[in-house]
Amino acid sequence: MDSIMYLLEGFTVALTPMNLLWVTIGGVLGTIIGMLPGLGPATGVAVLLPLTFSMGPEAALITMGGVYYGAMYGGSRASILINTPGDGAAVAATFDGYPMTLQGRAEAALAISAIASFIGGVLATFVMVAVAMPVARFALKFGPAEYFLLFAFALSATASMSKGNKTKGFISMILGLMISTIGIDGQSGIKRFTFGILELQGGIDFLVIIIAVYAMGEVFKSFKNIADGKKTVQKNFGKIWISREEWKRSVWPILRSAPLGFFIGALPGAGGTMAALMSYNNEKSLSKHPEEFGEGAIEGVAAPESANNAASVGAMIPMLTLGIPGSGTTAVMMGALLMLGLQPGPLLFQQQSTVIWGLIASMFIGNIILAFVNIPMAGLLVRVLSVPPKILYPIVLGLAFVGTYAISYSTMDFYLLIIFGIIGYFMSKARIPATPLILAIIVGNNMEQSFRRAIKISDGSLRIFWSSPLAVALIVITLLSILYPVFKDYFHRRKTRIDTEAA
Amino acid sequence: MNISLLSGILSLLIGLIYTVFALLLPDASIGRAAEPKFFPLALGIIMLLLSVALLYEELKKKKEETKVKSVFTLDSNLKKIGLTCLFSILYAILFDKLGYVISTVLFLEGELFLFNGFRKWKINTIVALVFSLFIYILFSKLLGVYLPMTPGIWI
Numbered sequence: 001m002d003s004i005m006y007l008l009e010g011f012t013v014a015l016t017p018m019n020l021l022w023v024t025i026g027g028v029l030g031t032i033i034g035m036l037p038g039l040g041p042a043t044g045v046a047v048l049l050p051l052t053f054s055m056g057p058e059a060a061l062i063t064m065g066g067v068y069y070g071a072m073y074g075g076s077r078a079s080i081l082i083n084t085p086g087d088g089a090a091v092a093a094t095f096d097g098y099p100m101t102l103q104g105r106a107e108a109a110l111a112i113s114a115i116a117s118f119i120g121g122v123l124a125t126f127v128m129v130a131v132a133m134p135v136a137r138f139a140l141k142f143g144p145a146e147y148f149l150l151f152a153f154a155l156s157a158t159a160s161m162s163k164g165n166k167t168k169g170f171i172s173m174i175l176g177l178m179i180s181t182i183g184i185d186g187q188s189g190i191k192r193f194t195f196g197i198l199e200l201q202g203g204i205d206f207l208v209i210i211i212a213v214y215a216m217g218e219v220f221k222s223f224k225n226i227a228d229g230k231k232t233v234q235k236n237f238g239k240i241w242i243s244r245e246e247w248k249r250s251v252w253p254i255l256r257s258a259p260l261g262f263f264i265g266a267l268p269g270a271g272g273t274m275a276a277l278m279s280y281n282n283e284k285s286l287s288k289h290p291e292e293f294g295e296g297a298i299e300g301v302a303a304p305e306s307a308n309n310a311a312s313v314g315a316m317i318p319m320l321t322l323g324i325p326g327s328g329t330t331a332v333m334m335g336a337l338l339m340l341g342l343q344p345g346p347l348l349f350q351q352q353s354t355v356i357w358g359l360i361a362s363m364f365i366g367n368i369i370l371a372f373v374n375i376p377m378a379g380l381l382v383r384v385l386s387v388p389p390k391i392l393y394p395i396v397l398g399l400a401f402v403g404t405y406a407i408s409y410s411t412m413d414f415y416l417l418i419i420f421g422i423i424g425y426f427m428s429k430a431r432i433p434a435t436p437l438i439l440a441i442i443v444g445n446n447m448e449q450s451f452r453r454a455i456k457i458s459d460g461s462l463r464i465f466w467s468s469p470l471a472v473a474l475i476v477i478t479l480l481s482i483l484y485p486v487f488k489d490y491f492h493r494r495k496t497r498i499d500t501e502a503a
Numbered sequence: 504m505n506i507s508l509l510s511g512i513l514s515l516l517i518g519l520i521y522t523v524f525a526l527l528l529p530d531a532s533i534g535r536a537a538e539p540k541f542f543p544l545a546l547g548i549i550m551l552l553l554s555v556a557l558l559y560e561e562l563k564k565k566k567e568e569t570k571v572k573s574v575f576t577l578d579s580n581l582k583k584i585g586l587t588c589l590f591s592i593l594y595a596i597l598f599d600k601l602g603y604v605i606s607t608v609l610f611l612e613g614e615l616f617l618f619n620g621f622r623k624w625k626i627n628t629i630v631a632l633v634f635s636l637f638i639y640i641l642f643s644k645l646l647g648v649y650l651p652m653t654p655g656i657w658i
Contacts, residue, residue: 050642050646050648051646053646053648054646054647054648165507165557165560167553167556167557167560168507168510168557170549170553171510171514171550171553171554171557174546174549174550174553175514175517175550177546178517178521178543178546178547178550181542181543181546185531185539187531187534187538187539188531188532188533188534188538188539190528190529190531190539192528192539192543193521193524193543219587220580220584220587223580223583223584223618224580388619389618390615390618390619391615391618391619391626391630393614393618394611394614394615394617394618394619394630395611395630395634397587397610397611397614398607398610398611398614398634398635398638399638401591401594401607401610402603402607402638402642402650405598405650406642406648409649411595411596411598411599414591414592414594414595414598415592415595417591418588418591418592418595421588422584422588425584426510429506430506430507430509430510431507432510448542451542452538452541452542455535455538456534460535
């Protein structure tokens with residue numbers, strides 16, 4: 001019951017005129033960035049971060065939330081109209097959304113993706129209201145040892161669920177943890193890995209690395225895509241809405257995909273991309289006419305859009321209640337919270353309840369505003385897609401630099417931005433996933449501190465890490481998450497071997 | 504050279520250097536002496552193990568399929584990336600000296616030239632000017648985020 005009380009209190013925060021304005025601005029800017037090929041919610045929040053530096057924590061979080069789900073809404077616009085997903089979570093919208101555009105049904109595709117996103121987002125926010133407090137209360141039982149193991153689980157799950165080679169995922173994660181150890185050690189005062197450089201003593205600011213990897217790295221990558229030639233965008237639309245028949249086909253897929261998306265989003269490592277693809281495959285196998293999938297089936301747009309927006313809400317749960325971001329975007333948001341002096345975790349719900357519940361309340365409001373922005377105004381907004389990326393990418397660079405400057409007021413960080421931009425580019429060339437690196441940089445310090453606190457409690461014995469049932473359970477699921485790809489690989493290979501032998 | 508092999512070698516090097524520096528870290532004068540060392544040392548060792556695993560995977564793969572598919576080629580965009588880095592370094596140097604607006608106009612002109620070509624210099628100039636002034640007024644005047652002023656002019 002307290003949740004309802006807190007939520008009402010949250011609405012009093014979210015409904016102030018300034019906060020309504022911020023969530024609208026954040027949502028519109030997020031939608032625009034989400035539409036750009038290659039740029040998703042993580043980049044959107046990263047480059048728009050400096051906007052929030054002068055705000056209070058409530059307004060800052062509400063604005064970032066707006067950018068986050070705005071980018072989720074926007075991602076599908078480009079998928080549907082030009083077959084170029086803004087980010088991974090919008091990939092599934094290309095399967096049926098683009099065929100619909102080719103058939104002259106772009107209006108229905110745009111409308112259903114916004115409707116599905118809206119329903120998915122709102123339903124997931126209801127679930128969040130219900131589970132946030134219990135999870136935060138449960139997390140209060142965690143000691144330093146359990147926290148250390150939880151960090152280890154979240155990181156290893158992210159690394160092993162990343163696409164491609166799993167070893168590379170773990171290398172990315174360790175590299176991130178290594179970067180987090182740079183600087184003066186808070187407990188002993190010893191300088192670690194500063195190599196005598198004064199600027200490194202305070203550590204490398206993770207926000208700079210985030211902007212570097214998500215903005216600079218993406219711009220470096222874009223040089224290749226830009227040469228690929230341009231696509232024409234449909235600019236004139238009929239009424240952007242759907243028929244009753246289309247609604248009937250979509251309503252159950254939308255309702256089924258929302259809880260699925262929320263659950264997958266809340267798991268560390270699995271994010272909007274996986275949620276969208278799973279719900280797509282799910283609906284395809286449940287459908288009475290699976291042959292239409294990929295040829296412009298409307299539920300093929302509705303289901304993944306509902307799932308990925310629900311996932312973006314679900315991803316906030318571990319970040320806010322445990323202080324463990326489960327995705328790139330929530331990692332960026334957590335970085336921003338830390339910069340505002342707020343430590344996400346169970347105590348945040350007790351100490352800063354208005355901030356948290358203001359954010360949750362604004363998710364309801366933001367989704368309503370975005371549905372309005374994305375349906376009646378869709379025709380206007382998609383004109384951004386006809387502004388050539390050749391002009392937009394330099395602007396993203398400009399935003400990356402102004403954002404970096406606003407973090408520390410020092411041009412020294414510009415060099416870090418360049419260096420990590422190149423590292424990010426190299427990593428993507430080598431198919432090393434960036435998300436484990438970003439997560440590790442953000443939680444690395446807390447992870448080491450909880451390890452050392454645990455050792456202090458146990459007076460030097462490592463036994464504390466398996467002395468409680470909770471700790472043992474965490475070890476087991478961590479091992480499972482590490483071994484899962486190995487098993488999968490083994491069975492996959494055995495299956496192909498049997499198949500080839502049979503052939 | 505295969506880029507996965509290259510990243511394996513690089514992470515091996517990073518692991519080695521990091522482990523050596525972790526071993527060289529001084530002892531803490533308060534509390535447990537080895538405490539600041541322990542976590543980094545563990546990271547270094549895991550990195551070494553992972554990079555050996557990656558190298559092993561890649562070398563095995565190489566034997567299985569004799570022809571290497573993903574050869575690391577310097578793609579043609581590397582020149583543009585290099586120029587972007589150069590412009591960024593110049594931007595960093597000039598940022599405080601020339602002030603935000605002028606240094607940003609120069610930087611964006613450079614980048615727009617790379618992306619959009621020289622022939623569209625009119626559009627490029629308009630975009631660079633509008634962006635710089637807009638951001639300056641938004642941040643410096645409305646949001647209260649300090650940006651360096653151009654000496655002698657009001658902005």
